[in-house]
Amino acid sequence: xxxxxxxxxxxxxxxxxxxxxxxxxxxxxxxxxxxxxxxxxxxxxxxxxxxxxxxxxxxxxxxxxxxxxxxxxxxxxxxxxxxxxxxxxxxxxxxxxxxxxxxxxxxxxxxxxxxxxxxxxxxxxxxxxxxxxxxxxxxxxxxxxxxxxxxxxxxxxxxxxxxxxxxxxxxxxxxxxxxxxxxxxxxxxxxxxxxxxxxxxxxxxxxxxxxxxxxxxxxxxxxxxxxxxxxxxxxxxxxxxxxxxxxxxxxxxxxxxxxxxxxxxxxxxxxxxxxxxxxxxxxxxxxxxxxxxxxxxxxxxxxxxxxxxxxxxxxxxxxxxxxxxxxxxxxxxxxxxxxxxxxxxxxxxxxxxxxxxxxxxxxxxxxxxxxxxxxxxxxxxxxxxxxxxxxxxxxxxxxxxxx
Amino acid sequence: xxxxxxxxxxxxxxxxxxxxxxxxxxxxxxxxxxxxxxxxxxxxxxxxxxxxxxxxxxxxxxxxxxxxxxxxxxxxxxxxxxxxxxxxxxxxxxxxxxxxxxxxxxxxxxxxxxxxxxxxxxxxxxxxxxxxxxxxxxxxxxxxxxxxxxxxxxxxxxxxxxxxxxxxxxxxxxxxxxxxxxxxxxxxxxxxxxxxxxxxxxxxxxxxxxxxxxxxxxxxxxxxxxx
Ligand SMILES: Nc1ncnc2c1ncn2[C@@H]1O[C@H](COP(=O)(O)OP(=O)(O)OP(=O)(O)O)[C@@H](O)[C@H]1O
Ligand SMILES: [Mg+2]
Numbered sequence: 160x161x162x163x164x165x166x167x168x169x170x171x172x173x174x175x176x177x178x179x180x181x182x183x184x185x186x187x188x189x190x191x192x193x194x195x196x197x198x199x200x201x202x203x204x205x206x207x208x209x210x211x212x213x214x215x216x217x218x219x220x221x222x223x224x225x226x227x228x229x230x231x232x233x234x235x236x237x238x239x240x241x242x243x244x245x246x247x248x249x250x251x252x253x254x255x256x257x258x259x260x261x262x263x264x265x266x267x268x269x270x271x272x273x274x275x276x277x278x279x280x281x282x283x284x285x286x287x288x289x290x291x292x293x294x295x296x297x298x299x300x301x302x303x304x305x306x307x308x309x310x311x312x313x314x315x316x317x318x319x320x321x322x323x324x325x326x327x328x329x330x331x332x333x334x335x336x337x338x339x340x341x342x343x344x345x346x347x348x349x350x351x352x353x354x355x356x357x358x359x360x361x362x363x364x365x366x367x368x369x370x371x372x373x374x375x376x377x378x379x380x381x382x383x384x385x386x387x388x389x390x391x392x393x394x395x396x397x398x399x400x401x402x403x404x405x406x407x408x409x410x411x412x413x414x415x416x417x418x419x420x421x422x423x424x425x426x427x428x429x430x431x432x433x434x435x436x437x438x439x440x441x442x443x444x445x446x447x448x449x450x451x452x453x454x455x456x457x458x459x460x461x462x463x464x465x466x467x468x469x470x471x472x473x474x475x476x477x478x479x480x481x482x483x484x485x486x487x488x489x490x491x492x493x494x495x496x497x498x499x500x501x502x503x504x505x506x507x508x509x510x511x512x513x514x515x516x517x518x519x520x521x522x523x524x525x526x527x528x529x530x531x532x533x534x535x536x537x538x539x540x541x542x543x544x545x546x547x548x549x550x551x552x553x554x555x556x557x558x559x560x561x562x
Numbered sequence: 563x564x565x566x567x568x569x570x571x572x573x574x575x576x577x578x579x580x581x582x583x584x585x586x587x588x589x590x591x592x593x594x595x596x597x598x599x600x601x602x603x604x605x606x607x608x609x610x611x612x613x614x615x616x617x618x619x620x621x622x623x624x625x626x627x628x629x630x631x632x633x634x635x636x637x638x639x640x641x642x643x644x645x646x647x648x649x650x651x652x653x654x655x656x657x658x659x660x661x662x663x664x665x666x667x668x669x670x671x672x673x674x675x676x677x678x679x680x681x682x683x684x685x686x687x688x689x690x691x692x693x694x695x696x697x698x699x700x701x702x703x704x705x706x707x708x709x710x711x712x713x714x715x716x717x718x719x720x721x722x723x724x725x726x727x728x729x730x731x732x733x734x735x736x737x738x739x740x741x742x743x744x745x746x747x748x749x750x751x752x753x754x755x756x757x758x759x760x761x762x763x764x765x766x767x768x769x770x771x772x773x774x775x776x777x778x779x780x781x782x783x784x785x786x787x788x789x
Contacts, residue, residue: 474643476643479640
């Protein structure tokens, strides 16, 4: 004998709504559990997307060459005492030959005071070449970028960030003006478009000058690092080998550089953040089992309250199996309804969070919604089985005598 | 139709054994009207429960329509209970959350009878029992007699062969009890086998066959007039 599904659901429904408070309690427990999974994964994913996006904005297919050999990929060998040769402009030039290298930008990095007339402020200085703009996906709001040509030429030109432009030149167009940096004068030839804070540098508070000028300014022959953009992701390995071999040949056969690839960096962060998201999601999912225990307790109470009914149903021809299904239907109905409410609650909360943190794209991924739903339903099933078994095992005669 | 042979039922209560049924042998033919009387605790309900397969005998055999039923699976027993046996209880046992009509239709719902057919059969029974106006009332809004009529409707909706009534009038006043008995007797006249357990001597006398129980044994059996 098989009851039709619609009848089972309706039968369960009428039984559940006889105790509305109890039903609300269970629904709430499940809904909160499901919602917290969705909110947690939303936040985790949001953070992951945010950080990955920031890393991607560094450039495309980037390799970063750092002077010094790192032992484990992080700490410099300064600790181990090995001598480190500077990376030089000549090194940079030697790297330009490879056909898989699209762009090369040497970087000198430092801080200095910049002033114009009576105004001055502390700024970050980057010395580089014309390729930097495209390599970093930056753009200009005014003027032009560093001129192409010999990177050893120390011309006195500069490109300034928007904040510097507005603070040093509140009323004047900065392009064409001569700005003082340290003890030298540089003509402003361009203004960077405002892009805000990049993950590594505040572009609004930045002045870019030719790399050779920066070397003079800071009196250093060495480079802070060399940025390389390869033509494709696939060619990175090949390019890496080329870089190592080339620099080694130029540095008395010593491999004294470290190459970080943007991909590896991204991959590491992706892994860490995914693990983090999964962990908090797992914790939220475990909290759902608390809801499961609540379901079980409430179902057990229900079974004892419906003892006479169970005896009657058996007398009317319901099999053990059917009684079990009826009670599991109760649990499933509660769990499913709770899960749907939880999804609405979670998605709603995510929208509200997004409203207050617009930079965080915290929409929950589909897998987490599906997982939360399935975990809730499975919890209902799992914790519904024990009370349902108990109901089915009741002795019908004693149940009927029960009032 | 019902053939009981050497049925024993022993309950273990603590370290005491209660011998509720002692070697009961009883043949009941199709269409009989049978009353079972006897003092409290003599085993009347226990016998009814075994006939209705809500309880299993500890020994003996039970043939229902020629088939041994004591060792059938739970599923098969349920199926037989659903299609062949109707129960009527002293305390009605209606589900308070369902209407009169829904209570009557409950066995059909459990059996998976489609909605339209359920509706039609329920309406017919409601009419027969003269409670059509009460169809949408909840049990708490019904009188005792009306409740028992709903219970009779529920017990007969699957057109069973046997109706087992355990003190069906025990909770009703004389008038309502009389009405209920009349309905049950009408059903018996249409061919249903009617077995009534009662404490009421007047009611017991109305049955064509009268069985007396004392201490788990049959002491009197007026015998069957149906072959
Ligand atoms: N589930 C049980 N567990 C233990 N003892 C039981 C059980 N059911 C019945 N008994 C015992 O079996 C005996 C017969 O009980 P039964 O209910 O059949 O009596 P009865 O004739 O129906 O009595 P009454 O007229 O009071 O309803 C009684 O002594 C009773 O205590
Ligand atoms: Mg009894």
